[in-house]
């Protein structure tokens with residue numbers, strides 16, 4: 001009887017430590033999640049995603065629009081499978097037509113391609129940046145909206161070792177990737 005109680009107390013203590021340990025441990029062992037940033041920018045006249053090549057799983061990844069929607073339109077930051085990236089000029093030209101990835105992204109966001117998005121961010125799979133979509137499967141996506149200076153941040157929950165590919169549904173030539181590394 002005693003032994004069982006003792007074991008239960010040990011188990012409780014372990015739970016308490018797991019729950020509160022990080023907070024109690026103090027500055028030296030606490031790792032506050034880092035925020036990595038991908039900026040939407042004009043570089044030498046071209047719209048680009050500018051950000052690091054890698055991010056740690058568990059870090060926050062913030063997307064910041066530094067361009068003026070009145071000048072260049074809004075953007076999306078949309079996770080898509082590598083094979084869904086429109087590579088050729090014609091694939092980019094036709095991207096916003098039925099059965100193409102830009103139109104699929106619009107649908108993830110609750111838009112018919114003309115109406116404004118009703119789901120923003122569009123979420124897929126586990127909470128956070130995790131899921132790359134394609135024509136048949138929803139992915140994670142954020143729409144910057146029509147106001148300048150908007151941003152959106154959420155945790156990177158994709159498995160380490162994954163390379164996340166992303167694109168803009170409004171400017172399909174805007175594409176990039178970031179590799180997810182193990183948590184710090």
Ligand SMILES: [Cu+2]
Nearest residue numbers: 075168170171
């Ligand atoms: Cu764009």
